[in-house]
Amino acid sequence: xxKKSNTIIEIIAVGSELLTPYYQxxxxxxxxxxxxDLGLKVSFKTIVGDDHVSLLSCFKLAxxxxxxxxxxxxxxxxxxxxxxxVFAEASGKELEFRTDLLDHIKSRFKKRGLIMTSSxxxxxxxxxxxxxxxxxxxxxxxxxxxxxGTTAFLLPGPPVELKTMFESGVMPRMEKYRNGFSFRKVxxxxxxxxxxxxxxxxxxxxxxxxxxxSVLAYPGQIEIHITSHSLSSPxxxxxxxxxxxxxxxxxxxxxIFSENNEELxxxxxxxxxxxxxxxxxxxxxxxxLLGHRITNTPGSSRYFLQGVQAYSNKAKRELLDIHEDVIxxxxxVSAEVAGLMAEGIRKKSRSDFGLAITGxxxxxxxxxxxxVGLVFTALxxxxxKNVEKNQFLGMRDSVKSQAAQKAMDMLxxxxxxxxxxxxxx
Amino acid sequence: xxKKSNTIIEIIAVGSELLTPYYQxxxxxxxxxxxxDLGLKVSFKTIVGDDHVSLLSCFKLAxxxxxxxxxxxxxxxxxxxxxxxVFAEASGKELEFRTDLLDHIKSRFKKRGLIMTSSxxxxxxxxxxxxxxxxxxxxxxxxxxxxxGTTAFLLPGPPVELKTMFESGVMPRMEKYRNGFSFRKVxxxxxxxxxxxxxxxxxxxxxxxxxxxSVLAYPGQIEIHITSHSLSSPxxxxxxxxxxxxxxxxxxxxxIFSENNEELxxxxxxxxxxxxxxxxxxxxxxxxLLGHRITNTPGSSRYFLQGVQAYSNKAKRELLDIHEDVIxxxxxVSAEVAGLMAEGIRKKSRSDFGLAITGxxxxxxxxxxxxVGLVFTALxxxxxKNVEKNQFLGMRDSVKSQAAQKAMDMLxxxxxxxxxxxxxx
Numbered sequence: 001x002x003k004k005s006n007t008i009i010e011i012i013a014v015g016s017e018l019l020t021p022y023y024q025x026x027x028x029x030x031x032x033x034x035x036x037d038l039g040l041k042v043s044f045k046t047i048v049g050d051d052h053v054s055l056l057s058c059f060k061l062a063x064x065x066x067x068x069x070x071x072x073x074x075x076x077x078x079x080x081x082x083x084x085x086v087f088a089e090a091s092g093k094e095l096e097f098r099t100d101l102l103d104h105i106k107s108r109f110k111k112r113g114l115i116m117t118s119s120x121x122x123x124x125x126x127x128x129x130x131x132x133x134x135x136x137x138x139x140x141x142x143x144x145x146x147x148x149g150t151t152a153f154l155l156p157g158p159p160v161e162l163k164t165m166f167e168s169g170v171m172p173r174m175e176k177y178r179n180g181f182s183f184r185k186v187x188x189x190x191x192x193x194x195x196x197x198x199x200x201x202x203x204x205x206x207x208x209x210x211x212x213x214s215v216l217a218y219p220g221q222i223e224i225h226i227t228s229h230s231l232s233s234p235x236x237x238x239x240x241x242x243x244x245x246x247x248x249x250x251x252x253x254x255x256i257f258s259e260n261n262e263e264l265x266x267x268x269x270x271x272x273x274x275x276x277x278x279x280x281x282x283x284x285x286x287x288x289l290l291g292h293r294i295t296n297t298p299g300s301s302r303y304f305l306q307g308v309q310a311y312s313n314k315a316k317r318e319l320l321d322i323h324e325d326v327i328x329x330x331x332x333v334s335a336e337v338a339g340l341m342a343e344g345i346r347k348k349s350r351s352d353f354g355l356a357i358t359g360x361x362x363x364x365x366x367x368x369x370x371x372v373g374l375v376f377t378a379l380x381x382x383x384x385k386n387v388e389k390n391q392f393l394g395m396r397d398s399v400k401s402q403a404a405q406k407a408m409d410m411l412x413x414x415x416x417x418x419x420x421x422x423x424x425x
Numbered sequence: 426x427x428k429k430s431n432t433i434i435e436i437i438a439v440g441s442e443l444l445t446p447y448y449q450x451x452x453x454x455x456x457x458x459x460x461x462d463l464g465l466k467v468s469f470k471t472i473v474g475d476d477h478v479s480l481l482s483c484f485k486l487a488x489x490x491x492x493x494x495x496x497x498x499x500x501x502x503x504x505x506x507x508x509x510x511v512f513a514e515a516s517g518k519e520l521e522f523r524t525d526l527l528d529h530i531k532s533r534f535k536k537r538g539l540i541m542t543s544s545x546x547x548x549x550x551x552x553x554x555x556x557x558x559x560x561x562x563x564x565x566x567x568x569x570x571x572x573x574g575t576t577a578f579l580l581p582g583p584p585v586e587l588k589t590m591f592e593s594g595v596m597p598r599m600e601k602y603r604n605g606f607s608f609r610k611v612x613x614x615x616x617x618x619x620x621x622x623x624x625x626x627x628x629x630x631x632x633x634x635x636x637x638x639s640v641l642a643y644p645g646q647i648e649i650h651i652t653s654h655s656l657s658s659p660x661x662x663x664x665x666x667x668x669x670x671x672x673x674x675x676x677x678x679x680x681i682f683s684e685n686n687e688e689l690x691x692x693x694x695x696x697x698x699x700x701x702x703x704x705x706x707x708x709x710x711x712x713x714l715l716g717h718r719i720t721n722t723p724g725s726s727r728y729f730l731q732g733v734q735a736y737s738n739k740a741k742r743e744l745l746d747i748h749e750d751v752i753x754x755x756x757x758v759s760a761e762v763a764g765l766m767a768e769g770i771r772k773k774s775r776s777d778f779g780l781a782i783t784g785x786x787x788x789x790x791x792x793x794x795x796x797v798g799l800v801f802t803a804l805x806x807x808x809x810k811n812v813e814k815n816q817f818l819g820m821r822d823s824v825k826s827q828a829a830q831k832a833m834d835m836l837x838x839x840x841x842x843x844x845x846x847x848x849x850x
Binding site for chain 2: 349
C-alpha cells in the first residue's frame with residue numbers, strides 16, 4: 001500500500017437504475033464526507049449496472065488501480081444482485097455459506113412476523129477470508145476484505161442501511177487507515193453576491209494544501225466550506241483553521257449569518273426567542289414560502305404568531321387594512337404597499353415584528369418600470385418601518401427563494417444592530 | 426463498432442470538485458435521458474478529478490471498453506483544465522492551433538466589453554482530425570472525434586453550455602447512431618401508497634425488453650415512468666406503449682393526477698380556471714407550504730385569493746372566527762378545527778373553496794392520542810365540508826409536504842367527481 005496521504009480510493013456504485021435519468025448516486029457524497037474526516041480523499045467514482053461483464057471489469061480495475069474500494073449496492077436477495085458473486089470472481093476468492101448469518105436473517109424476518117423467502121438465503125454467503133459487518137437495519141450483511149492488496153468494503157445500497165453500517169461498522173475499521181485529522185467549518189452568508197465576497201476575501205484563500213476552501217452559491221445564500229487537515233491531532237486541525245476563519249469573519253462581518261450550519265430561519269428563531277420577540281408575516285408573490293421557511297424550525301410556534309398570503313388586492317385591503325387608494329396610486333408592487341403590509345400584519349396580530357414581501361415573481365406580469373424579479377421586502381417594528389427594493393435574477397422559484405431569504409435577513413440584521421428589548425405587554 | 430443495440434456508452438465527468446461531498450454530477454442524467462431518446466443506453470459513468478495520471482488512465486480505458494464516450498468538463502482556460510491535452514495523449518493524437526477559434530473566442534470577449542486573457546488561448550487548440558462543435562454560450566468549443574474506433578465527444582462542464590451544445594451540436598451528429606425511436610410517458614399518482622400501486626398493477630409490468638417501467642416514490646407522490654423503443658418509427662414506439670397505459674389507467678383511475686408531467690398545483694390550477702372557481706387556504710402546521718405550492722404556478726393569482734397561516738390559537742380565532750370553546754374541547758389538531766378553518770377562510774375570503782390543514786409536524790408535540798404525523802386536511806365548499814384524518818410518516822419536512830399534497834388532492838378529487846358549477850356572482 002502507498003503512503004497514507006497518497007491512498008487511492010475508489011467508490012463503485014452498483015445498480016442499473018443509476019444509469020437511468022431518474023436516479024442519482026447520493027451515497028458517495030456521504031462516504032466522501034466521512035472519508036474526508038479521516039484525512040482521506042476519493043480519486044475515482046464509478047457507476048455501473050447490474051451486469052456480469054461490466055461489474056467484473058470494474059471490480060478487476062479497482063483491485064488494480066485503487067488501494068481501497070467501496071462497493072455500494074447489489075447485495076440484495078434478487079437475481080439482479082450479484083456484487084458478492086462477481087467480486088469473488090474478480091478477486092479469485094470463493095464464497096462460503098455462513099449458518100450464523102442465515103439465522104440472523106431468519107430472525108429479522110421472524111421479528112416482523114414474516115417468513116424468509118428462499119432468495120434471501122444467498123445473503124448468507126460471504127467471501128472467504130472476509131469479515132462480516134453487521135447490518136442493523138436490513139438483511140444484507142456488509143463485507144470487509146483486507147487480504148487482497150486493495151482493501152475492499154462491500155456495502156448495501158439503501159441509504160439508511162449504508163449510513164447505519166458505515167457509522168457503526170466501517171468508521172471503526174477505518175481508524176487504522178486514518179491520515180490525520182480533519183476539521184470542517186462552514187460560513188453561511190447572505191446579503192452579498194458571490195463576486196462581492198470574492199472582492200472582499202479572495203486574497204485570503206489558503207495556498208497550503210492542508211487547508212481547502214470551497215465557495216458554494218445558492219439563491220440568496222453563499223457558503224464558504226473550509227476544511228483543514230492535521231497529521232497529529234483534531235485540535236491542531238482546528239487551530240490551523242482559526243486564523244483564516246478570524247480573517248474571513250473580520251472582512252465578511254454581519255454578512256455571515258451562521259458558522260454552526262444553521263439555516264437562516266433557525267438563526268432568526270434563536271434571536272427572536274432570546275429576545276422574547278414575536279413575528280408575523282404578510283406575503284404576496286412568495287405565496288407562503290416565507291411562513292413555510294420560518295415554520296420549518298421546530299418550536300417556531302413560540303415566536304411565529306400568524307401569517308397572511310394577501311395574493312389579491314382585495315386580500316391586501318381586507319387582511320391588512322391597506323387603503324384602495326394606496327394600491328391604485330403606487331401599485332400592489334411598491335415600497336408603500338410593502339411597508340403597509342408589514343405594518344398591517346404587525347398591528348393586526350399584535351406581534352413585535354411584521355415582515356412583508358410584494359413583488360413580481362414572473363415569468364409574466366413584468367413591465368419596463370416594474371420588471372420580473374422586482375421585489376419589495378419590508379420590516380415593521382414599533383411604529384417604524386424599513387423597506388428595501390430588490391431586483392432578483394432567475395426563474396419564478398429562484399425569485400421567490402431570494403425574496404424569502406432577504407426578508408428574513410432584514411429581520412436578522414435589525415435585531416442584531418438595534419439592541420432591541422421586548423415590548424412590555 | 427458493435428451492433429447499435431449493443432453500443433457500449435461511457436460518460437466521464439471530469440472535475441476535482443465532483444470528488445468532494447458538495448457537488449453532484451447532474452449533467453450525466455440529462456445526457457442519459459437524451460441518449461435514451463435515441464434508443465441508446467449508458468453502460469458506465471466515471472467521475473474523475475483534474476489529475477493527469479487519473480485522467481489518462483480513465484480516457485485510455487474508455488477508448489478500450491466503450492464504443493462511444495462523452496467526456497464532460499475540463500475544457501476551461503485554467504491550468505486545472507486538461508481534458509483536451511490528456512485526451513490527445515490517450516488517443517495518440519496531436520493538438521493543432523485554430524486561428525478561427527481564437528477569433529471566435531476573442532469576439533465573444535469583445536462583445537461583452539472584455540479583453541481576452543492569454544489563458545483563453547489554449548481553448549483554440551483542438552485534437553487533430555476532430556470536428557469542432559460550436560459553443561453558443563461560452564468560450565470552450567466542443568470536439569467530436571470519430572476516427573478512433575471509439576466515437577468521442579469532449580463537451581464543456583457548465584450545465585447551460587453543455588445542454589445548449591448537446592441540443593444544437595451533438596443530437597444532430599448522433600442521428601446516425603440512433604437505435605430506433607423512444608416514446609416516454611409519466612403517470613403521476615397521489616392518494617395511494619407504493620405498495621397499494623404494486624398490488625393494483627404489478628401484474629401489468631412489461632416483460633418485453635422494448636418497454637421499460639420505473640416506479641419513483643416521493644413524499645405524497647408516486648410516478649410511473651414508462652419508455653418504449655421501436656426500431657422503425659416514433660409512432661410505433663408510442664403505439665407500443667398505449668395498451669399498457671390504458672391498462673394502468675383502468676386500474677389506477679383517479680389516483681393518476683397527470684400524464685402530462687404537470688405538478689399537482691398545476692392540475693388544480695387548471696381545474697379551477699376551467700370551472701371559474703376560486704380558492705383560499707388556511708394553514709397551521711404547514712405554515713405556508715400549501716400557499717407556496719399553489720402560487721408556484723404562474724398565473725395563480727387568477728384563482729388563488731388569499732391564505733392565512735393561523736399558527737397560534739389566537740390566530741385561529743381572529744383570522745378564522747374559530748370559537749375558543751371548540752379549540753378547548755377538541756384541540757387545535759382535530760377534525761372539528763380543520764373543518765372550521767376551511768369554512769372560515771372560505772367565508773372570510775368569499776372564495777368558492779376553502780382548503781385547510783392542521784396537524785403535528787414534529788419532531789416534538791406528539792402525544793399518544795395525537796402522535797407526530799397526525800394531520801387533518803379539510804375542504805369547504807358551498808356550506809358543505811369534508812375532513813380527512815391522515816397519519817403521515819417521516820420527518821417534519823416530509824410530513825409538511827405530504828399534508829400540502831393531500832389537501833390539494835382533496836380539492837382535485839372534489840372538482841373531478843362533483844361536476845361543480847361556478848357559483849353565480
